[in-house]
Amino acid sequence: VTEATNPPSHPTLESPASPTDHTSPSTYDVVVVGAGPAGLTAALHLASAGLSVALLDEQTGLGGQYYRRPSPAVLARAGDHRPAGSRLVAAVRAAGVDCRTGTSVWGVGDDQRTLLTCASTGPAAAGGGGQVTGRYLVIATGAYERVLPFPGWELPGVTTVGFAQHLAAADGVPVGRRVLLAGSGPFLLPVACSLLRLGVTVVGVAEAGRPYRLSGAGLSALRFPARLAELAGYAAQLARHRVPLWQDRVVARADPDAPGQHVQSVTLAATQAPAQPLAQFEVDALCVGMGFRPQAELPQLLGCAMVTDPASGDLRPAIARDGQSSRPDVYIAGEAAGIGGARQAAAEGARVAQSILTREAALPTTPHPPTSHHQPAAARQASRTNRRHRRQDQFAALTSRLYPPPIELATRLTQALPGDVRVCRCEAVTAAQIRAAASPTVPSGIDAGTVRALTRAGMGPCQGRECAPAVGALCGTGPVAPAQPRMPVRPVPLTAIAALATPAPDPMPTSPMPVNTVPS
Amino acid sequence: VTGSLGPADVVVAGAGILGAAAAYHLARRGLRVVIAERAAPNREGSGTTAGNVHVQAIHTRRPGQAVPVDSERFLPLQQAASQRWARVEDELGTSVEYQQAGGLMVAETEEQAAELKAKGEWEAAAGIPTELLDGRAAREVLPALGPTVVAATWCPADGYANPLLVTQAYLAAAQRLGAVLRPFTPVIGLARRGSGWRTLTPAGHLDSAAVINVAGPWLHRIAALAGISLRLTPVAIQMHATVRGPTLLRHLLVQHIGRGLSVKQVSAGNVLIGGGWPAAGLAEDQRPQASVASMAGNVAEAIRILPPLAGLRLLRAWAGPLAATPDEMPVIGPVPGAPGLFVASGTYAFTFAPLWGETLAALVAGEQPPVEIRDLGPARLMEGDQFAPLA
Numbered sequence: 001v002t003e004a005t006n007p008p009s010h011p012t013l014e015s016p017a018s019p020t021d022h023t024s025p026s027t028y029d030v031v032v033v034g035a036g037p038a039g040l041t042a043a044l045h046l047a048s049a050g051l052s053v054a055l056l057d058e059q060t061g062l063g064g065q066y067y068r069r070p071s072p073a074v075l076a077r078a079g080d081h082r083p084a085g086s087r088l089v090a091a092v093r094a095a096g097v098d099c100r101t102g103t104s105v106w107g108v109g110d111d112q113r114t115l116l117t118c119a120s121t122g123p124a125a126a127g128g129g130g131q132v133t134g135r136y137l138v139i140a141t142g143a144y145e146r147v148l149p150f151p152g153w154e155l156p157g158v159t160t161v162g163f164a165q166h167l168a169a170a171d172g173v174p175v176g177r178r179v180l181l182a183g184s185g186p187f188l189l190p191v192a193c194s195l196l197r198l199g200v201t202v203v204g205v206a207e208a209g210r211p212y213r214l215s216g217a218g219l220s221a222l223r224f225p226a227r228l229a230e231l232a233g234y235a236a237q238l239a240r241h242r243v244p245l246w247q248d249r250v251v252a253r254a255d256p257d258a259p260g261q262h263v264q265s266v267t268l269a270a271t272q273a274p275a276q277p278l279a280q281f282e283v284d285a286l287c288v289g290m291g292f293r294p295q296a297e298l299p300q301l302l303g304c305a306m307v308t309d310p311a312s313g314d315l316r317p318a319i320a321r322d323g324q325s326s327r328p329d330v331y332i333a334g335e336a337a338g339i340g341g342a343r344q345a346a347a348e349g350a351r352v353a354q355s356i357l358t359r360e361a362a363l364p365t366t367p368h369p370p371t372s373h374h375q376p377a378a379a380r381q382a383s384r385t386n387r388r389h390r391r392q393d394q395f396a397a398l399t400s401r402l403y404p405p406p407i408e409l410a411t412r413l414t415q416a417l418p419g420d421v422r423v424c425r426c427e428a429v430t431a432a433q434i435r436a437a438a439s440p441t442v443p444s445g446i447d448a449g450t451v452r453a454l455t456r457a458g459m460g461p462c463q464g465r466e467c468a469p470a471v472g473a474l475c476g477t478g479p480v481a482p483a484q485p486r487m488p489v490r491p492v493p494l495t496a497i498a499a500l501a502t503p504a505p506d507p508m509p510t511s512p513m514p515v516n517t518v519p520s
Numbered sequence: 521v522t523g524s525l526g527p528a529d530v531v532v533a534g535a536g537i538l539g540a541a542a543a544y545h546l547a548r549r550g551l552r553v554v555i556a557e558r559a560a561p562n563r564e565g566s567g568t569t570a571g572n573v574h575v576q577a578i579h580t581r582r583p584g585q586a587v588p589v590d591s592e593r594f595l596p597l598q599q600a601a602s603q604r605w606a607r608v609e610d611e612l613g614t615s616v617e618y619q620q621a622g623g624l625m626v627a628e629t630e631e632q633a634a635e636l637k638a639k640g641e642w643e644a645a646a647g648i649p650t651e652l653l654d655g656r657a658a659r660e661v662l663p664a665l666g667p668t669v670v671a672a673t674w675c676p677a678d679g680y681a682n683p684l685l686v687t688q689a690y691l692a693a694a695q696r697l698g699a700v701l702r703p704f705t706p707v708i709g710l711a712r713r714g715s716g717w718r719t720l721t722p723a724g725h726l727d728s729a730a731v732i733n734v735a736g737p738w739l740h741r742i743a744a745l746a747g748i749s750l751r752l753t754p755v756a757i758q759m760h761a762t763v764r765g766p767t768l769l770r771h772l773l774v775q776h777i778g779r780g781l782s783v784k785q786v787s788a789g790n791v792l793i794g795g796g797w798p799a800a801g802l803a804e805d806q807r808p809q810a811s812v813a814s815m816a817g818n819v820a821e822a823i824r825i826l827p828p829l830a831g832l833r834l835l836r837a838w839a840g841p842l843a844a845t846p847d848e849m850p851v852i853g854p855v856p857g858a859p860g861l862f863v864a865s866g867t868y869a870f871t872f873a874p875l876w877g878e879t880l881a882a883l884v885a886g887e888q889p890p891v892e893i894r895d896l897g898p899a900r901l902m903e904g905d906q907f908a909p910l911a
Contacts, residue, residue, distance in 0.1 A: 110800060110812050427788075447560045447703075453567060453684040456788075461763055461835060487810055491763050491833035498823050498830075500816035 025114045028054045028098070030356065031134035033105050033115065033298060036064020037342045038334025039140035040088050041349030046138075047095035049357050054132055055097050058104040058120035058490075062089045064142055065162065066342040068170045078172045103130070106488035106496075108301045113137070113329070115298075116487075118496040129496030136329050136356050139299050139317075140349060143292035143335035146312075146406060148413050149423050149431070149470050150274075152254030153288070157263035161191045161289035168194040175200075176285025180266045182206035182251045184403050185291035189234035196241050203281050205238065206249040208271045208290075208409055211402035250413060252277050254286050271404070274416035290406060292339045293469070300485035302330050309338070311405040313472060322355035323348055331356065339399075410473035423474065424467040426460020431474060433457075438475040448475045461491055525702070525724040528554040530884055531717070533707045533742050534735035536566035537683070538864050540690035541877025542732050544612075547697035549885055554726055555691075555699060556719065558706035558738075562687035565736045566870065568840025570759055570794045571683040572773055572782060573618075574871045575602045576625060576650050576675035577639040589848045589867065591639060593895075595646035597850070597872065600891045602677050604874040612689045616681045617787060623678025623773035624653075624662060626669045626825060632778045633671035639777075640673060650675045664768050666827045678773045680784060683870065690877070707735070710745040716860055717746075730860040730884045737841040739865050748855060750901045751846055752865060756799035756808035758839040760815060762832040764789030774826065781821045783829075791832060793822045799839030810837040842869070845901060852876055853897030854883060863898050 030046050032039045035057035047053040055062070061069045067085030070078070080086050093099065104120040109131065117130040145160045152158065157176065161183060164175040168191070179195055180203040181188050192202050212235065238245055252269035256262060266286050267277045291312075299317035300306055305326035307318045316338055323331045331352040334345030417423070419432030437454040448471070451457065457471045458464030463486075464471070530546050532539045535557035546553045575598050577591045602620075609618055627633040636652055643650045651674045658672035659665045665672070691701055702723070709720030716729040735742050737754035744750075769785040776782075780795035797814035815837050823830050843865045845851050850866040862883055864876045879889040 107812060116812065449563065450560050450688075453562065454688060459836075463835070485809075487812070487815070487837050488834055491835050493830075493833050494762065494819050494823060495830050497816050497834055498820040500812060501820035502813075502816070 025109075025131035025133040026054065028052045028132070028134040029360075030054075030136045030138060031056065031115060031132055032138040032140060033057075034064060034140035034142055034334070034336070035059070035062040035092075035099070035101070036140060036142050036334060036345060037066055037088075038142070038336075038345035038349035038352075039064065039138065040067070040092050041346045042138050042140060042331075042333050042353045043097045043349075044088065044092045044095055045350055045353030046356060047092070047097045049353075049360075051356075051360065053095075053097045054100060054134065055092065056100045056103045056105055056115070056117065056132065058102070060102050060121055062092065062099060062101060065166070066345075068166060070170045070172070074170065074172045081169045100132075104490045104492070105298060106490050106492040108298070108487070109133075112303060116492075116500070118492050120490075129492065129499050131500070136331065137302065138331045138333055138349075138352055138356075139302075139325075139336050140333040140345070141295040141298060141336045142345075143339055144295050144465055146290040146293050146469060147288060147466060148290055148410055149417060149421050149467075150251045150253060150288075150413070151418055151421050152256070152263065154422060154425060155254055155256050155263040156261070157284060158254055158286045158288065161187055161287045164285070164287040165191045165194055168198055172198065174198040175287060176283065177201060178203055178283045179285045179287060180204055180206065180281055180283045181287045181289075182208075182249070182266070182268070183289040183291070184208040184406075184409060185289065186231055186399060186403075187289060187291065189231060189238065191287065192243060193234050193237045196237065196243070202238070202241065202243045203266075203283055204244040204246055206246045206251070206268055207403075208248070208250050209402070209404040210247045212245065212247060248272075249278070250274050251286070251288065271409075271412065274413050275418075290409060290469075291403070292335060294336050294338060296336055297485060297489045299325055299330065299332055299336065301487065301489065302327060304330055304332070311400055311407060313407045313410075313469065323352040324355060406469065407473070410469045411476075414470050414473040417470075417474075423470050424455075424457035424460065424464075426462050426467075427456040427458075429455045429457040434471055434474045448472060451475050522724045525554065525721070525726050526700070528552050528700075528726050528728040530554075530730045530732060531556060531719045531726045531728045532732045532734060533710075533719070534558075534733070534739075535561035535687070535691060535701060535703065536564060536734060536736050536869075537562070537687045537690065537873040538566070538734035538736075538869055538876055538880075539732070540566075540687045540694065541873045542734060542864070542880040543694040543699045543701075543877075544690045544697070545877045545881035546884060547694045547699040549881055551884070553694065553699040554728070555694075555701045556705045556707050556721055556726070557701065557703045558735075560703055561691055561701065562684070565840050565842045566687050566873075567683055568759060568838055569683050569842075569870045570782060570784070570792050571680050571686075571786075571870065572784070573602060573605055573620075573679035573681060574598060574773075574868055575648055575677040575679065576623060576673060577643055577648075578775070578868075592642050592645075594849070594867075595642050595648060597875070597891060598868075599646050599648050601868075601872045601875045602679065604878065604890075605679065605681065608681075608686075608874050612693045614685075614689050614692075616686045616689050618679065618681040619771060619787075620677055620679040621771035621773070622674065622676040623775060624658060624665075624672045624674055625775045625777050626658065626665065626672045627777050628668045628670060628825075629778070630670070635777050636671055636673045643673075643675070648675065648677060662769065662772055662774070664826050664828045665774075666825055668824060680771070680773065680786070681870075682786070686873070707742050707745070710742060712746075712858075728860075730862065732880055732884070733861065733863045734865065734880075736865060736869070737843045739843055739863060743855070743863065746858065746861065748858060748861075748902070750851075750863070750898055752843045752851070752901060753846075754841050755844045756801060756839050756841050757794070757796050758799040758808075758810045758814055758818075758837060760793040760810075760818060760834055761836045762791040762793070762829070763835045765791060765832045768828050769826070776821070776825065779821055780818065781825060783822050783826060790835065791829060793818055793829075795821070808839040808841065810839050847900070850876075850896055851898050851901060852879060852893050856897070856899050856902070 029051035030053045032043045032055045043055045103117045105115045107116040114133040145162045167173045178201045249268045252267040255265045257264040267280045293314045294316040304317045333348040333352045417431045437451045529551040532555040543553045655670045705721045717731045719726045740750045740752040774783045782795045785791045797818045799808040800811040845866040852864040855861040882889040
């Protein structure tokens with residue numbers, strides 16, 4: 001599966017990352033991590049009110065996944081697929097936000113508030129690191145795509161739906177000519193429509209659940225006419241193009257045209273019996289996605305209280321209504337705190353900004369005292385964003401009622417997985433190896449951490465981000481989130497770490513001193 | 521607390537590498553062994569260590585160290601431990617990735633080079649082969665060494681075993697021989713009962729003639745349950761692993777005579793960087809966190825000694841606990857005044873684990889241990905004669 005979460009290698013509108021060689025932390029009123037809808041909106045409101053704001057993102061351009069900016073060539077040819085994104089990015093720049101793109105946040109300093117950074121791409125990626133801190137931190141890191149393994153999931157031509165959407169919407173490039181989409185969740189429908197607009201033959205859309213009928217849950221969607229109309233609109237487009245929308249179907253396997261070559265066919269099965277093939281389809285691309293998972297490593301590293309979502313098993317930060325985490329100076333906005341889509345993310349970004357501005361207005365002395373008339377205005381705005389947000393929350397809750405719980409899907413699909421399928425691709429660990437380590441016949445006290453240690457599943461460069469749901473389901477333990485947050489969040493050049501050593505290393509002992517003992 | 525958890529000749533507190541090795545050797549003698557582990561096996565120091573099997577002498581003078589390791593006393597034990605490791609894979613019937621690729625101890629100053637020379641004499645006396653090299657010769661052995669290295673000792677016996685596999689292999693072998701592992705079963709009480717001991721857990725109690733307390737950084741807490749005070753200090757140190765890289769170090773263990781640094785590349789290609797740098801703290805029921813200051817300091821030293829590491833990325837940093845003795849020496853033996861109660865912990869527990877496992881089993885059986893350990897007993901950690909039997 002080719003994922004969409006890696007920074008693109010092609011040039012973009014943004015200037016290349018400025019070298020992040022600051023040895024002492026740059027300090028701002030607010031540091032926002034993640035320049036998607038949530039982070040952009042928060043940064044815009046905060047900077048417009050006069051606060052100094054840094055906006056960090058590991059992509060080379062602002063916009064995140066949803067508002068990813070097309071390349072100049074695509075803009076010239078196809079225009080802007082999301083003009084609202086261009087307007088938001090322009091407003092953020094005009095508001096004086098210090099935009100640090102191409103910057104990965106890989107850790108948190110020993111003071112528990114300094115963010116440690118390195119260049120995520122380009123020539124500087126092999127170089128030094130940086131440090132940035134703020135009186136407030138806003139974490140808006142978004143989500144990962146949730147993927148579950150199946151026979152053939154590693155074949156060329158098998159991608160996530162998110163990757164196909166980027167290619168289609170931002171770059172105007174179809175992922176294939178005959179494409180099948182499979183997985184679960186509302187995101188499959190708009191991606192299928194994006195492909196249709198490019199002239200792709202969409203072979204069909206396979207949804208693991210049965211969301212598209214007027215059940216009790218479906219009827220209550222009528223209370224959210226805008227979102228329902230949007231989904232219905234996508235479904236109507238698919239129907240016009242005679243694209244089948246199969247429900248209760250999952251990918252049983254994908255097969256190549258020759259061993260190890262490009263995907264050529266997809267076999268579907270019923271969700272209840274994933275190993276029993278029902279129908280086979282010729283394709284040249286297969287796009288899969290089981291929804292999204294919060295990207296919540298930074299809140300965990302910052303010591304924010306975390307909760308486990310019972311339906312998905314995902315770890316996410318516990319937040320108050322205004323997005324505040326258990327740490328008063330750390331706010332979470334957008335999908336890092338729970339999956340709700342781009343609209344909800346932007347609303348949360350606004351709400352977090354309002355909460356911070358309300359607090360700032362209440363402070364007797366601040367570096368940028370807002371004028372007194374801001375206070376009632378801020379309260380009014382907060383009330384509006386709260387109302388809007390409640391509606392969004394309800395829609396997110398409805399979505400989770402319509403589609404099958406991810407943890408159930410993961411359990412069902414991994415149980416049916418043939419033993420030779422690689423589940424952890426970084427360390428090449430198969431389903432059989434994980435089952436053997438997790439088997440109660442293995443004479444040991446087993447938990448997910450033990451399985452991880454015995455098999456190395458989840459110990460490679462992706463650090464388990466991709467395989468954690470599948471490994472956890474195979475172990476029968478729920479997702480394998482490390483009990484403790486671990487640095488680095490992303491693999492970081494040793495040179496960027498060594499640059500933080502103070503004072504500069506010399507051959508004589510310096511502080512901090514190693515302790516009296518050495519590892520055995 | 522409910523009833524008895526079943527019959528046991530020996531209760532082992534802690535399923536780290538020492539507990540696992542002791543359980544294996546006890547079970548091999550036909551004794552009924554129950555291992556009580558508060559969480560999952562191999563989760564703390566034994567699973568977080570770098571896996572070094574240290575044979576050549578270690579740092580004798582480290583920053584902040586009040587008492588130097590007594591290398592003359594230590595080296596014969598290291599030699600015995602190394603010889604014991606050579607049989608482990610055959611005994612357990614599985615690979616634990618044990619290898620003797622050798623190791624270099626480097627020096628960057630003339631003073632450090634002189635220390636290398638001095639330790640070479642002790643090593644020769646202990647029968648450990650080491651060779652003193654100048655900087656150029658050291659770089660011929662390992663071209664990755666940087667220009668600041670002025671001398672090094674080469675010891676072909678330095679080794680490595682995979683710490684994620686060894687404890688599990690010992691536990692599996694012990695269980696095949698009838699030992700019972702009770703994970704997620706903390707010891708919450710320990711008292712004399714008749715001529716033996718009663719161990720309390722939330723699931724029930726265990727009565728046994730002998731108890732082996734190998735709870736690592738929590739050893740002194742379990743001893744305290746029986747009214748025994750031991751001067752052991754829990755310490756958290758941290759480790760670092762890079763992404764897989766091309767072969768740079770030929771799997772040698774690279775250490776520094778004067779600085780906290782140990783580096784090696786494991787079979788998978790990851791480079792492990794450690795050296796006893798302190799982690800951010802040690803809480804009773806939580807993993808200590810890696811400290812950025814220690815990470816930066818340790819990584820900077822590693823790059824200075826091994827410049828090609830600069831091209832790699834750090835994949836993981838983690839912290840693990842260990843138990844430090846005031847004199848930097850291991851502790852192993854019967855607790856004076858508490859017949860049937862044994863402890864093992866302290867310096868280089870991973871290196872010594874196979875030897876200490878066999879030693880503990882011999883002590884329980886009342887036999888002569890394979891090495892002389894009378895001077896390593898816990899008496900020196902006890903504050904006065906404070907143990908009073910609990911009737």
